Every structure is written in C-alpha cells, then in structure tokens.
Amino acid sequence: MRAIDERAIKAHADLRFRSEYDYALFEYYRSAKVIAFLERAGVAVRGRVLDAGCGGGGMPLSLAEEAGQVVGIDPINRFGDAGVRLGHERGTRNLQFALADGMALPFADGAFDLVLSHAVIEHVADAALYLRECARVLAPGGRVYLSTSPYLSFAGAHLPRLKIPVPLHLLFGRPIAFATFTFLARHAAWALKEPAHQNSFIRLARRGEIKHDDLLEKVTVSNLRAQIAASGLAIIREELHVTATIRRLPLAVADAVKKMGLVRDIFISNMEYVLAHAGSGA
Numbered sequence: 001m002r003a004i005d006e007r008a009i010k011a012h013a014d015l016r017f018r019s020e021y022d023y024a025l026f027e028y029y030r031s032a033k034v035i036a037f038l039e040r041a042g043v044a045v046r047g048r049v050l051d052a053g054c055g056g057g058g059m060p061l062s063l064a065e066e067a068g069q070v071v072g073i074d075p076i077n078r079f080g081d082a083g084v085r086l087g088h089e090r091g092t093r094n095l096q097f098a099l100a101d102g103m104a105l106p107f108a109d110g111a112f113d114l115v116l117s118h119a120v121i122e123h124v125a126d127a128a129l130y131l132r133e134c135a136r137v138l139a140p141g142g143r144v145y146l147s148t149s150p151y152l153s154f155a156g157a158h159l160p161r162l163k164i165p166v167p168l169h170l171l172f173g174r175p176i177a178f179a180t181f182t183f184l185a186r187h188a189a190w191a192l193k194e195p196a197h198q199n200s201f202i203r204l205a206r207r208g209e210i211k212h213d214d215l216l217e218k219v220t221v222s223n224l225r226a227q228i229a230a231s232g233l234a235i236i237r238e239e240l241h242v243t244a245t246i247r248r249l250p251l252a253v254a255d256a257v258k259k260m261g262l263v264r265d266i267f268i269s270n271m272e273y274v275l276a277h278a279g280s281g282a
Contacts, residue, residue: 019082020056020081024086027055048071048112049116050072050111051070053074054083056082058082071095077099113142113143114145115142115143117145121217122148122215131227141280142277148224149268153265160202162192221264222261228275234280238272242254
C-alpha cells in the first residue's frame, strides 16, 4: 500500500481548484486514506474494482496501483482531461473510464470484488436505487466502501461559509441559505470566507451563471442506515467522524454526540462504511 503523504495532500489541496487535473491529483494522493481505512477494516484492494462516481478520476488511478482491474464511471466526462491524462502519464494499463449513470450501471451482476462510492450518494437523484445497483454488481464475498456527510453538517451542506460564521442552513433552512449564498456571490463576494477559485458560487456568478443545487439526497445517519439495509447490503464497519470542535472535547462527549439524533447530524463531518451482501456471513 502506498504510504499516506500528508505533505503532498496538503500541497495539492491548496491547488485543487485550479483545474480538473489539479483536483484529480489531489484525489489521487488523498485516496491513500481511503485505502488505509479499508485495510484497517480487513478489506484488500484487489481483483476487479469499480469507482461508482469517479469525478476527475484521481481515486481510480490510485486504486489501479493496488488492484487487478479498475473501472471509474461518472455521468459527466470530468475524467477525460484529468484521470485519462494522469493514467497515460503514469503508464497505467489496468484502468478504464466510462460515461455511465450510477443508478443504471452497465455491468453484469457480480462483476466487481470491490465497489467504491466516495462523496457521491448525496448528489444522486435516487440514492436507494444507486445502492441497489452497487449491491447488484458486487460479487459474492465482495465489499462496498461508502462515504458521505450528513446534510446538516458544514461538510455535508456543500455551501460556502460566511466570514462571520453564521450557520444559515441551520437557522433558516437550505432553500433560504442557498438563495442567500447565490445572491452574495453575485453582489457581495467579500462576505464569503472562501476565495473565488475555491467557490463555485462565485466562479459561476462571474461568468453570469447561477449555481443550481446539486445536493439531491438529504443524508442523515438514520436514513442512510435504513437505505443500506433496504438495498440488500449489511454494515460491516461504520466510522462516524465528528468535527474538530467536538474532537477537542472529552472522548465521552464525542461518543455521546454520535448517538444524539439531530445533534449527531450537525457535528459529524464524515461517515465511512464497509458494506457486504446481507446474509453473506461476513
């Protein structure tokens, strides 16, 4: 397994919004953390692997260094000038990209030993169908890696931040918060914390375009667990990562937050799962 290079992750994180290629490079280095999580859970990245929502393609490139054959799919050709280019630069021969919809995967039942869904499900129109498709193409004994964030958290909201840290989406609801950030991007970008190159609201506003809300699934811990079960998958491992603010508190407080319903969905910054076919005896 490639070691986690925190310096490289930080360096490429600072540059990731310059282009799709730069973002794919960031994803390539950050993917070492996903692989490390899988190894801690006893899951080897090997055999046939599907990245079911690969974006620019940095993660499947990283997976291809570990597995026999990797396919990255996305409904938008973000990978064409990023993942494909990176693959050619590194001479990667066991990686393919394809335009495909995660809700209608063009693969046979049981085609993959490992299916990855990294920060994808919140952008899917029918999350339940998407999970069923991931389960369908998973081979007997295979595993699914799933990560996302609750939509009430700052990470899961996928919204800019104000220089004065007011959680608009919690105080007024998502529609009002989204409309407010759209207005600010067009008329008062100075009020937003992120610089223009890191803020799609501002970038689109400068081009005279309006950003449309692509957070299609309002993920919570409870509803995601229910959707996983309904898809025919079972949770083998679940890790709920709380925000830095909660991590600075006593461990007992952090453990309590993970069990507190609405509070949990606000203060969990990331959720990671290993899933398997229900009843597989795993």
